[in-house]
Amino acid sequence: MIRIAHISDTHITQDPAFKSYAYDLIVNEVNRSDFDLVIHTGDVTNQGLKEEYEHASYLIRKIEKPLIVLPGNHDARNVGYELFEKYIGPLYGVYERDDLVIIWIDSTIPDLSDGRVGGYKFRWLKEKLEEYSHKKFKIVAAHHHLVPLPDTGRERNVLYNAGDVLDLLLRHEVNLYLCGHKHVPNVYSIEDLVVVNAGCTSCRKTRKGDVNSYNIIKLNGDGRIDVTIRRVTGDEEKKSYKSVKPKLFIPKGKHLLRIVQMSESNVSDRIYFRKRVLENAIRAINEKYKPDLVIHCGDIVDVGIERYYEAAAGYYEKIKAEKMIVPGHNDITYLGYDLFKEYFGEPEIKEFGDFVFIPLLTAQYETPIGVVGRMGQRLLKSLLEEHKEKFTAVVMHHNLIPIPRSRELGFLEDAGNVLKILTEERTELVMTGHGGNAFGVRIERTPIVNAGSVSWELQRDPFGNSFNLIDIYEDMIVAFEIQATWGSRKLLGIWKIKTEVPWKNNG
Known part of the structure; x- marks a missing residue:
C-alpha cells in the first residue's frame, strides 16, 4: 500500500x-x-x-x-x-x-x-x-x-x-x-x-x-x-x-428501450447546412433503427427566424417515433424563443412506463453560455426525487463534461452544481448536445452522452456528421455513434446498470 x-x-x-x-x-x-x-x-x-x-x-x-x-x-x-x-x-x-x-x-x-x-x-x-x-x-x-x-x-x-x-x-x-x-x-x-x-x-x-x-x-x-x-x-x-473488470459486457437482460439522440442540425439556407445528410439520417432512423424515442438536444435551427423553423418542422415531422426536442442557444436567437414554442412546443416530461425523461432548459438569449440557475437546480432535484422509483433520464443542450476537440470555456456556468445533483441522485442517463463532437463517459454511476452534429458542416468530429443510438437493457446501457451518411458505428460506451434499482422491480 x-x-x-x-x-x-x-x-x-x-x-x-x-x-x-x-x-x-x-x-x-x-x-x-x-x-x-x-x-x-x-x-x-x-x-x-x-x-x-x-x-x-x-x-x-x-x-x-x-x-x-x-x-x-x-x-x-x-x-x-x-x-x-x-x-x-x-x-x-x-x-x-x-x-x-x-x-x-x-x-x-x-x-x-x-x-x-x-x-x-x-x-x-x-x-x-x-x-x-x-x-x-x-x-x-x-x-x-x-x-x-x-x-x-x-x-x-x-x-x-x-x-x-x-x-x-x-x-x-x-x-x-x-x-x-x-x-x-x-x-x-x-x-x-x-x-x-x-x-x-x-x-x-x-x-x-x-x-x-x-x-x-x-x-x-x-x-x-x-x-x-x-x-x-x-x-x-x-x-x-476499484476499477471495473471486464471492460466489455454482453447484455443478458431484456431489451427495454431504444433512443436516437441528435443535436445541432442547424437547419438553414447556408452552405454549412447539409440537407441531404439530415434527410438520409431521418430515413435511416425510420427504416433501420426504429427507435421508441428520438431526442434532439438543441440547435435545431441555425438562427431563430421563421423560414428556418418552418423548414426544420418539415424535416422533423417525418420522424415516425415519439420526439423530445429541447432548445439550444441558436434556437432562441432573434424570434426563436417564441418560434420554438410555436413549431415544437414547450418541452415537457415524457414517461414511457418505468422510464421518465426530464427536459432541462439551459439556453440563454444571444450567448452560447448556458445556465440552469438556482431555481432550476431546486426543480431538477425535486423532479429526480419525485421519480426516483423509475429510470430517470435528463435531456439538455449544454454539455456537463468537457468535450474533446473543443475549447472549454465553461459553457454551462453552473455545471458543477448541476453535475453534483445528477450524480448524487444517481440519475440513470444524461443526454447533452453541445460542442459538435460525440462523447460518452460515466461519472460516478451516471452515464453522460453528448451528441455530435447531425447535419452541420462546422463540427469537430473526425467521424463526421452523426447521431447516437442508445439501447437500454435490464442490466446495461449501450451507446453507439452512427455516421449520418454511411451508417458506420463507433462505440461510445457500455455501462452496467446498478443491480438494485426500484424501477426494475415494478413489473
Missing part, C-alpha cells in the same frame, strides 16, 4: 489571507503520519512575488516527506514561474517508485486564472503515459480542475483543452488525476479514472463556510483507491473506488 498526502492552494504570503496556523497543523499531522510522499498541486504563493517565494521556500521545507510541488495560476503571476523553478522546483516532471508513476505538469497560463495543457506539453504528457504504460498505478497531477466542481460560483478556469486531456487520460488508463485551484475538496470517478480535487490548505478563501483541508490517498495492492478528505476540524469524508 502507498499513502499519499495531497495538499494544495497554500497561498503563502505575508498578509492575513495566509492562515499559518492551518498550514502548521496540516504539515505537523502529515509529518507524524506514515505517508510515503506529499503532492502539492499548486498555488504555493499568493502573487508569485519574490518575497513570497522566499517565505514559501522556508515553509515548504517543514514537510519531512518526499515532496512533489507543481505550479498554480497564482504562482505564475508576475513572471513567478521563473521564480518557482529557482525556489521550489521543476515545473513538470516524473516520479517513479515500484509500481507507481506520478507525472506532473504545468497547466498555468501567465497572468490568467485559466489553464491549458496544450502544444508541446500535451505531446510530452502523451509520450510519458506511453513510456510508463506498464505501471500498475499511474497518477497525473496538474493545478487546474478537469471537470466542473460544485460550490464554486460561476464555472470557469477549467483547462481550455480539458476534453482532450480527459480523453488522453482515459485512453491510457490513468488511475488518478490530482488537482486543486478552486478551493473545493471533491472526488469523482470518471469511468476508472478517479479525479481528486484538493481544498485549500492554508488560505482564508474557502467556499460556503468550509474550513481548510487536505486529502489522504491510499493505493492498495488489490487496485482499490481510497480517498479521504480530512478537514482541520477532524471531520472526514471517505470514498473508495
Whole structure:
C-alpha cells in the first residue's frame, strides 16, 4: 500500500489571507503520519512575488516527506514561474517508485486564472503515459480542475483543452488525476479514472463556510483507491473506488428501450447546412433503427427566424417515433424563443412506463453560455426525487463534461452544481448536445452522452456528421455513434446498470 498526502492552494504570503496556523497543523499531522510522499498541486504563493517565494521556500521545507510541488495560476503571476523553478522546483516532471508513476505538469497560463495543457506539453504528457504504460498505478497531477466542481460560483478556469486531456487520460488508463485551484475538496470517478480535487490548505478563501483541508490517498495492492478528505476540524469524508473488470459486457437482460439522440442540425439556407445528410439520417432512423424515442438536444435551427423553423418542422415531422426536442442557444436567437414554442412546443416530461425523461432548459438569449440557475437546480432535484422509483433520464443542450476537440470555456456556468445533483441522485442517463463532437463517459454511476452534429458542416468530429443510438437493457446501457451518411458505428460506451434499482422491480 502507498499513502499519499495531497495538499494544495497554500497561498503563502505575508498578509492575513495566509492562515499559518492551518498550514502548521496540516504539515505537523502529515509529518507524524506514515505517508510515503506529499503532492502539492499548486498555488504555493499568493502573487508569485519574490518575497513570497522566499517565505514559501522556508515553509515548504517543514514537510519531512518526499515532496512533489507543481505550479498554480497564482504562482505564475508576475513572471513567478521563473521564480518557482529557482525556489521550489521543476515545473513538470516524473516520479517513479515500484509500481507507481506520478507525472506532473504545468497547466498555468501567465497572468490568467485559466489553464491549458496544450502544444508541446500535451505531446510530452502523451509520450510519458506511453513510456510508463506498464505501471500498475499511474497518477497525473496538474493545478487546474478537469471537470466542473460544485460550490464554486460561476464555472470557469477549467483547462481550455480539458476534453482532450480527459480523453488522453482515459485512453491510457490513468488511475488518478490530482488537482486543486478552486478551493473545493471533491472526488469523482470518471469511468476508472478517479479525479481528486484538493481544498485549500492554508488560505482564508474557502467556499460556503468550509474550513481548510487536505486529502489522504491510499493505493492498495488489490487496485482499490481510497480517498479521504480530512478537514482541520477532524471531520472526514471517505470514498473508495476499484476499477471495473471486464471492460466489455454482453447484455443478458431484456431489451427495454431504444433512443436516437441528435443535436445541432442547424437547419438553414447556408452552405454549412447539409440537407441531404439530415434527410438520409431521418430515413435511416425510420427504416433501420426504429427507435421508441428520438431526442434532439438543441440547435435545431441555425438562427431563430421563421423560414428556418418552418423548414426544420418539415424535416422533423417525418420522424415516425415519439420526439423530445429541447432548445439550444441558436434556437432562441432573434424570434426563436417564441418560434420554438410555436413549431415544437414547450418541452415537457415524457414517461414511457418505468422510464421518465426530464427536459432541462439551459439556453440563454444571444450567448452560447448556458445556465440552469438556482431555481432550476431546486426543480431538477425535486423532479429526480419525485421519480426516483423509475429510470430517470435528463435531456439538455449544454454539455456537463468537457468535450474533446473543443475549447472549454465553461459553457454551462453552473455545471458543477448541476453535475453534483445528477450524480448524487444517481440519475440513470444524461443526454447533452453541445460542442459538435460525440462523447460518452460515466461519472460516478451516471452515464453522460453528448451528441455530435447531425447535419452541420462546422463540427469537430473526425467521424463526421452523426447521431447516437442508445439501447437500454435490464442490466446495461449501450451507446453507439452512427455516421449520418454511411451508417458506420463507433462505440461510445457500455455501462452496467446498478443491480438494485426500484424501477426494475415494478413489473
